[in-house]
Amino acid sequence: MKGAVAPLRPPAGAVTMSPLEAAGRDQHGSFVDETFQIIARHPRAADIVSFAAGAPAGEALALTRVDELMADVLERDGMRALNYGITEGEQELREIVAADARARGIDARAEDVIVTAGALQAIDLAARVFLPRAGIVVTGSPSFANALSAFRNHGGRVLEVPQDDDGIDVAAAARVLRQRGERASLFFVVPNFDNPTGTTLSDERRDALVALAESHDAVIIEDDPYAALRYRGQDLAPLAARSRDRVVHFGSFSKTFMPGIRVGWCVADPTTVRRMAAAKQTVDSSTSTLGQRLVIAFHRRGRAAEHLGALRRFYGVRQDAARAALAREFGGTDVRWNDPDGGFYFWVRTGVDGRELLDAALDEGVAFVPGEAFTTTDAWRDALRFSYCAPTPERIAEGARRLRRAYDRVRGRN
Numbered sequence: 077m078k079g080a081v082a083p084l085r086p087p088a089g090a091v092t093m094s095p096l097e098a099a100g101r102d103q104h105g106s107f108v109d110e111t112f113q114i115i116a117r118h119p120r121a122a123d124i125v126s127f128a129a130g131a132p133a134g135e136a137l138a139l140t141r142v143d144e145l146m147a148d149v150l151e152r153d154g155m156r157a158l159n160y161g162i163t164e165g166e167q168e169l170r171e172i173v174a175a176d177a178r179a180r181g182i183d184a185r186a187e188d189v190i191v192t193a194g195a196l197q198a199i200d201l202a203a204r205v206f207l208p209r210a211g212i213v214v215t216g217s218p219s220f221a222n223a224l225s226a227f228r229n230h231g232g233r234v235l236e237v238p239q240d241d242d243g244i245d246v247a248a249a250a251r252v253l254r255q256r257g258e259r260a261s262l263f264f265v266v267p268n269f270d271n272p273t274g275t276t277l278s279d280e281r282r283d284a285l286v287a288l289a290e291s292h293d294a295v296i297i298e299d300d301p302y303a304a305l306r307y308r309g310q311d312l313a314p315l316a317a318r319s320r321d322r323v324v325h326f327g328s329f330s331k332t333f334m335p336g337i338r339v340g341w342c343v344a345d346p347t348t349v350r351r352m353a354a355a356k357q358t359v360d361s362s363t364s365t366l367g368q369r370l371v372i373a374f375h376r377r378g379r380a381a382e383h384l385g386a387l388r389r390f391y392g393v394r395q396d397a398a399r400a401a402l403a404r405e406f407g408g409t410d411v412r413w414n415d416p417d418g419g420f421y422f423w424v425r426t427g428v429d430g431r432e433l434l435d436a437a438l439d440e441g442v443a444f445v446p447g448e449a450f451t452t453t454d455a456w457r458d459a460l461r462f463s464y465c466a467p468t469p470e471r472i473a474e475g476a477r478r479l480r481r482a483y484d485r486v487r488g489r490n
Contacts, residue, residue, distance in 0.1 A: 104225035107449035111434075115443045125475030127444045127462045130271060130331075130420050134466075136390055137334060139383060140374065148373045149366065161365040163353045165191025165341070169368050172375050173327070173341045180303075181317035182325060182343060190349045191363045192356070195301050195328040195340040199223050201352040201359075202324055202342070203230040203262075206295045211261030214253070216244035218423075218450035218459070220271045220299065223264055232262070234452050241414060243267065243277030246284040253292070260294045267315060269302040269419025272450045272461035276417060279312050286319045301328040301340070304384050306418035307392035316343060324348060329371055331420070332387060337367030391420070391465060394472065398422060398464035401476035411483070413462065422462040423447075428486045430460055436482035442475045 111128050115121060149157050164170065170186040177184035192198040199222075207213065209231040215224070216239030227234055237249040244265055253260060263285060267277040277285070289296050298315045316325035328340035342352060356362075374380065395416075402413055402422065413424040426433060430446030437443060447459025464472055 104228045106221045106225055108221045108445050111443070111445050111449070114434075115438070118438050120438065120441050123441050124438065125442045125467055125471050125478060127442065127460075127464065127467070127475060127479075129466055130461075130463050131335060131466060132331060133390070133394075136387055136465075139386055139390075140334060142334065142370065145370050145373045145377075148376075149369045152373070153369055157366050157369045159365060161362040161368065163190075163357050163362050164349060165189065165363060166365070166368045166372060168372050169339075170341075172372065173343065177316070177325070177343050180311075181313050183317075183320050184343050187346050188343055188349060190342050190344075190352050190356070191368060192326075192340045192342060192352075193338040193360060193363050194330055194335075195299055195326045196222055196226070197338075197356075197359070197363075198324075198326040198340055198342040198352075199264075199297065199299060200226045200230075201355045202295075202297055202326075203227055203232065204355040205348065205351045206324075207232045207261055212253075212258055213262040213264055214249050214260045214294075215264040216270070217453070218272055218447060218456050219264065220266055221449050223297075223299065224450075224452055227262070227264070228452070235260070236451060236453060236455075239270075239273070239275065241275055243270065243275050243281055244285065246281050246288055250288050250291075260289070260292045262295050262297055263289050264297045264299070265315070266299045266302070267312070268300055269305060269416055269421070271302070271419075272421055272445070272447075273423040274414060274416030274419050274421040275423075276309075276312070282312065282315055282318060286315060286322060289322055290319070296323045298323050298325045300326060301331050302419040303327070304332050305388060305391060305420070307388055307395060309417040321345060332384060333371060333374065334367075337364060337370055339363060339367045339371055388418075394464045394467075394469060397469035397472045398462065398476075401473045402462070404473075405476045405480040406483075409483075420463050420465040422464065424460050424462050425458055426460065426483060427458050428483065430457055432489075433460070433482060433486050436485045437479055440478040440482045440485075442478035442482065444479070 115124055169191055170189040173189045174184040174186050203226055207230050211232050212235050213227045213232045214235045217236035224234055237252055238245045265277060296315055316323040325343040410427045413422045430448060434446055444460045444462060447456030467475060
């Protein structure tokens with residue numbers, strides 16, 4: 077057509093972006109989850125001994141007898157179990173969670189509970205409610221990878237401070253904040269058998285953390301999915317039992333019942349529950365009704381305490397096997413690891429690059445998550461999370477032998 081102007085074309089070889097690419101914003105994900113994809117694509121995937129996943133063992137899941145529970149739910153509730161539920165969660169489940177919280181010293185009633193799609197959704201909802209744009213979230217380093225990403229995706233600034241065998245160094249946190257002249261909005265902690273380190277926050281530091289949060293008028297997120305999985309030592313009172321109006325307390329049935337149903341919870345004051353419910357209504361409206369009613373059916377049978385005791389014995393054996401395997405394979409080397417009293421993890425310092433070690437380990441038929449997945453900095457490149465919950469004791473021993481071969485290969489190159 078006369079007078080028409082030809083559309084501009086990019087120069088040959090130029091990289092162009094689609095409108096969707098140009099309009100979208102990058103999001104922080106989790107290298108922990110990416111590790112699972114790396115393992116699945118590996119030629120040896122079927123034979124790999126995986127110390128990567130913090131997921132319950134198949135044998136532990138079988139203890140729930142989910143087929144019987146499913147029949148109970150469908151017989152009792154019929155199609156109601158397959159329909160939408162209320163945002164805050166099934167009333168009977170909220171009462172169960174509140175009763176368990178009271179048994180641990182937390183002043184809680186059903187109206188103080190919101191049921192969530194796992195503890196991770198509770199973290200995300202709390203960030204929506206409590207974290208201002210560019211607000212500071214203080215956590216120990218290393219820390220739960222998915223939580224770090226959630227805080228960053230909501231515009232938070234993560235401040236990582238040292239932690240040791242007693243958990244986050246509260247005095248160091250106070251000092252760093254004072255030196256920077258900044259106030260924290262949130263403190264994030266996994267107080268029992270931390271993910272990824274397996275450490276437990278000491279009684280003294282729990283009190284100190286509450287005091288520090290009060291001095292900053294900040295909120296503590298207490299993510300506590302491993303509390304029931306203690307294999308030795310004495311339970312410590314939760315932070316929420318020490319400060320009812322300063323702490324939001326999270327838990328999950330993922331580690332102790334079934335992760336696939338995605339049922340967790342938050343215990344907080346009713347105002348926080350209402351605010352989190354409003355945020356949840358724009359995400360998924362309600363947590364799986366079927367999943368919630370499976371948990372309720374399990375508790376109606378009165379098997380919860382017996383089940384937890386069986387799990388502690390079951391995973392305690394695997395922790396012992398992992399401790400022995402690490403000592404057998406890496407005793408006399410520069411490799412070091414801690415000695416948790418429960419949970420799913422050892423934190424291992426190898427002295428070699430974690431990504432390089434993972435490549436060699438996959439070739440040998442063993443996997444783990446490199447330490448750098450659990451930080452927003454360049455730290456922990458020589459560390460790895462060693463998760464012993466899924467493999468059998470025999471596979472743990474074999475995996476440790478393969479890991480030693482990979483370690484020797486990497487050390488030989490350097």
